[in-house]
Amino acid sequence: xxxxxxxxxxxxxAGGSLRLSCVASGFTFSRYAMSWYRQAPGKERELVAVxxxxxxxxxxxDSVKGRFTxxxxxxxxxxxxxxxxxxxxxxxxxYCNGRGTGMFRNNDYWGQGTQVTVSS
Numbered sequence: 001x002x003x004x005x006x007x008x009x010x011x012x013x014a015g016g017s018l019r020l021s022c023v024a025s026g027f028t029f030s031r032y033a034m035s036w037y038r039q040a041p042g043k044e045r046e047l048v049a050v051x052x053x054x055x056x057x058x059x060x061x062d063s064v065k066g067r068f069t070x071x072x073x074x075x076x077x078x079x080x081x082x083x084x085x086x087x088x089x090x091x092x093x094x095y096c097n098g099r100g101t102g103m104f105r106n107n108d109y110w111g112q113g114t115q116v117t118v119s120s
Contacts, residue, residue, distance in 0.1 A: 001025070001026040002025070002026035002027050002109050003023075003024065003025045003026055003111075004022055004023075004024050004096045004097075004098060004109055004110060004111035004112075005022065005023050005111060005112070006020060006021070006022045006094065006095070006096050006111045006112065006113060006114040007020070007021050007022075007023075007114060008020040008021050008114060009094060009114030009115045009116045010115075010116070010117070011117045011118075011119065012086055012116075012117075012118055012119070013118070013119050013120075014086060014087055014088060014118055014119065014120050015085055015086065016086050016118070017082070017083060017084045017085070017086065018083050018086065018116060019080060019081070019082050019083070020036070020080065020081040020083070020094055020096075020114060020116075021078055021079075021080055022034070022036075022078065022079045022080075022081075022096030022111055023076075023077060023078050024077045024078070024079070024096075024098060024109075025077060027098065027100075027104075027107070027109065028104065029074060029077040029098070030053060030054070030074040031053055031100060031101055031102060031104050032053055032098040032099060032100050032101065032104065032107075032109075033050060033051065033052050033053050033098070033099045033101060034050070034051050034053075034070070034072055034079040034096070034097065034098055034099075035047060035049060035050040035051070035070075035096075035097040035098075035099070036048050036049045036050075036068075036070060036079075036081045036094055036095070036096060036097070037094070037095045037097055038090075038092035038093065038094045038095070038116075039092055039093050039095070040091060040092040040093075043092075045095075046061070046063075046092075047061065048060065048061065048063075048064050048068060048081075048094075049064070049068055049069075049070035049081060050070065051070045051071065051072055051079065053101050054074075055071070055072050055074070058070050064083075064090075067083065067084050067085050067086075068081060068082065068083050068084070069081070069082040069084075070082075079096060081094070083116070086116075086118045087118060088118045088119070088120050089118075090116060090118050091116060091117050091118050092116060093113040093114065093115055093116075094113060094114055094115075094116055095110055095111055095112075095113045096110070096111035097109065097110055097111070
């Protein structure tokens with residue numbers, strides 16, 4: 001019954017913004033580090049953001065640093081990805097991921113993905 005359900009994807013023009021949401025259920029959300037990954041056609045899956053279980057630390061690759069912001073609300077079991085100044089190379093399916101900490105460290109859960117398309 002573990003579920004990660006993404007929403008907020010869509011079609012935007014270059015320079016535009018989107019906010020993705022991922023609502024979790026069926027596990028102890030506050031004990032999981034949360035991440036966003038993306039995969040474009042013909043390319044490997046790429047990590048784009050990660051946040052610690054308590055929200056105290058975040059990390060981003062250079063490709064999105066300064067444009068994307070990950071955040072979480074443990075009271076709502078939700079993680080967000082704010083994407084600003086989107087570019088065509090950001091076009092991909094975006095996936096929400098949860099990785100357990102402590103006694104849950106062997107757990108790794110994935111959402112179904114949401115499509116983001118950026119037109120030039």
